Amino acid sequence: MRQAAGTLEVRTPGQGLHAITREVVAWVADQGVTTGLLTVFCRHTSASLLIQENADPDVRRDIEDWVAKVAPESPAYRHQDEGSSPTHPYFAVA
Secondary structure, three states: OOOOOOOOOOOOOOOEEEEOHHHHHHHHHHHOOOOOOOOOOOOOOOOEEEEOOOOOHHHHHHHHHHHHHHOOOOOOOOOOOOOOOOOOEEEEEO
């Protein structure tokens, strides 16, 4: 069984859903992999990885609105290593 590991660094303009499908697909293609299992891990204390079909742009806005209501930016959070500004991204793989 062949295995490959790598790191994708994604810079974002700030909070919101950011599609990373192209980056993931390009990395897999560079490995020469055509079938198998892919594990994507988000190495960030307060960012998330979301997998959704991305067919309707309203879905993205609905998710962003929901996250803003459930976990609004606030200096009240204990973790402040990345600052309290609204910079926590959400990554979406379609």
